Amino acid sequence: MTREEELLAKIQKMCDQDLEADVIKMIDALPDGERTYKVVGLLARTLSNLAGMIRSGYVEDVQDPDALDRRALEILAETAEEGKDDPNWWCRNGYTRMGLGMEAEAIPYFEHVMTLIPDDPETQEFWSDVPEAIGQCKAILDFLDHPKAKERPYFMRRSMVICIQRDAAYRLDIDPFVPRIAAVDGIEGLVCERAGDESVSTVARIKGRFYGEEFDMEIDRVEDFDPSGLRVSTYFNDSDIELVQELHSGYAVDMRFGTDDPSRWFHLQMCIADMAVPDMLVAYDLSACQALSGHLVRRIASSAVPPHPDFAYTIWDEADSRGTDVWLYTRGLQRMGLPDIEIMHSSPRHAVCHRKLIRAVVKYMFWNRHDNASSVPKIDLPVAYMAGGVPLYVRLLPWPEAIKDGSRSAGTPGSLRTRLKRMNSDSCVMFAYPDEQAVAEDVYQPLWMMDDFLDDGHEDDTKFIICEEENTRMHRLAMETFDIVERVARLTPEKVMLRLWLEDDDGELDTLWARLTKYVDRNNFEIRIEDDEHAGEDNGSQLAFIDETDERISTWLIEAGEHCVTPESIYLLDAEPGLKKELGLE
Structure with a gap:
């Protein structure tokens, strides 16, 4: 074996072990006499491969992947004469240019490869x-030229939830399952088509109407599901975390939602998921890319009140290499006929306020349905009052229009190139109006121009608006679960906090957090105001309520060690059984 053959074999072996960085150092240290065309060609390939591994997150490396690719191109240019008839040389030129986002230049190199073999x-x-690489390049170029034409991915058009069962032997019995769905309020005209062949994964196809809107659904058997890439959005106890690693089989509930009342449709799917897998470990919501506790799904299904909108979507972020320019975007809203929401050019200093702003806008969209002929909701009211009582009006703009300037930038989070797999023309970027006159004239500006107001240091000075419908939903859920509060309050009232509607100095109603100090029943109790958000002269005041109505109570919270149990998180009592004993509920 020649010295060159030894080096080539060693390089390949090291690359097979993901030691690309070491390969580069080794080749760089070789004397000129050993840096043959083939060895240097592998150096170019290794530089490009390492760049791709860094970009994908496969390896952690502080090196700039673009710089690695540019060096690879320099090496290939230096060996152009030797490589003119070598398909490897032409192929490496193509892939390296792909890595740098130079698809138009990459295509001729790839095409020439096919003439040499x-x-x-x-x-x-x-x-x-x-x-295949030629096809990928052409698809990217087509998307860059015609971004609006990109079709919504399947999980944005429909809602799919994978329900993992605790009992490996469990199998869904369709006979009682379908009548249970038919008994749900609002369901009409249910038709079930059973799968006749047990060898296929589909168990049944179901159609019907829900409050007058048509829907269709498929129930599929799922084996060995891989949840990689999904975010854990709810609490799991230690034993359930271990089970999540072991159990991967269950049933998928794949639905096409209607366009009216998103919370009601999501509620329906959670109810059907609970019927399909009664003893559920985890629900993988693929449309929102999240994992939900089976205990939460059971609580949602057993409630007459729709779940909080936050359970139906997730907020994701991507930052530039310095971590200073952040793109925030949601996943899960498009299945409900709503646009996913984005904030461009956020930063670590504004992340908390910006996330709260996204949640406020989503709540508004949930309860204020826009004209279905348009995918861009118009928000007529301020979504927040910032420091000094300054109202914040926002404008949603379709992203192809929002990022038309510099949209091909590879380095800016949220730029057109970063959306090849993530977004499509049905998402909207959030802008802001500087004042009410600008609202009337539709003169908006980038949200970052409000950075001085939306800095996380001003979080406590920013009041995000909760619409009347959401207040009603919160109150209904609080009352539905208030028996838990009463049982705890009679034993240890100081563990209970109530959010109450109280009048301020101007006679305006607002909600304040208060701690129970004495409890008789939900209409007769004493409290001490403890509200950091509204600290003032009344903070620490003792108030007594006699023969009050339930409407005084907005929501509640029970402190239980490291946990806070609320109407939204009451599933914690099931997920962490020790809490019941601690609170005297056993």
Whole structure:
């Protein structure tokens, strides 16, 4: 074996072990006499491969992937004469340019590869990645030129939830399952088509109407589901975390939602999921890319009140290499006929306020349905009052229009190139109006121009608006679960906090947090105001309520060690059984 052959074999072995960084150092240290065309060619390939591994997050490396690719191109340019008839040289040029976002330049290199190789089936199969790369480049270029034409991914058009069962032997019995769905309020005209072949994963296809809107649904058997890439959005106890690693089988509830009342449709799917897998460990909501506790799904299904909108979507972020320019975006809203929401050019100093702002806008969209002919909701009211009582009006703009300037930038989070797999033309970017006159004239500006007001240091000075419908939903859920509060309050009232509607100095109603000090029943109790958000002269005041109505109570919270149990998180009592004993509920 020659010295060159030894080096080539060693390089390949190291690359097979993901030691690309070490390969680069080794080749750089070789004397000029050992840096042959083939060895240097592998150096270019390794530089490009390492760049791709860094971009994908496969390896952690402080090196700039673009700089690695540019160095690879320099090496390839220096060996152009030797490589003019080598398909490897042309192929490496193509892939390296792809890594740098130079798809138009990459295509001729890939096409020339196919002119240099024999046309026998075995050779063509060996080089089959090259035609695929050409197709990928053309698809990217087409998207960059026509971004609005991109079709919504399947999980944005429909809502799919994978329900993982605790009992490996469990199998869904369709006979009682379908009548249970038919008994749900609002369900009409239910038709079930059973799968006749047990060898296929589909168990049943179901159609019907829900409060007058048509829907269709498919129930599928799922084996060995891989939840990689999903975010854990709710609490799991230690034993359930271990089970999540072990159990991967269950049933998928794949639904097409209607367009009216998103919370009601999500509530329906959670109810059906609970019927499909009664003893559920985890629900993987693929549309929102999240994992929900089976205990939460059971609580949602057993309630007559729709769940909080926050359970139906997630907020994600991507930052530039310095971590200073952040793109925030939601997942899960498009299945409900709503646009996903984005904030461009956020930062670590504004992340908390910006996330709260997204949640406020989503709540508004949930309860204020816009004209279905348009995918862009118009928000007529201020979504928040910032420091000094300054109202914040926002404008939603379709992202192809919002990022039309500099949209091909590869380095800006949320730029057109970063959306190839994540977003499509049905999402909207959030802008702001500087004042009410600008609202009337529709003269908006980038949200970052409000940075001085929306800095996380002003979080406590910013009051996000809760619409009347959401207040009603919160109150209904608080009353539905108030028996838990009463049982705890009679034993240890100081563990209970109530959010109460109280009048301020101007006679305006507002909600304040108060701690129970004495409890008789929900209409007769004493409290001490403890509200950091509204600290003032009344903070620490003792108030007694006699023969009050339930409407005084907005919501409640029970302190239980490291946990806070609320009407939204009451599933914690099931997920962490020790809490019941601690609160005297056993």
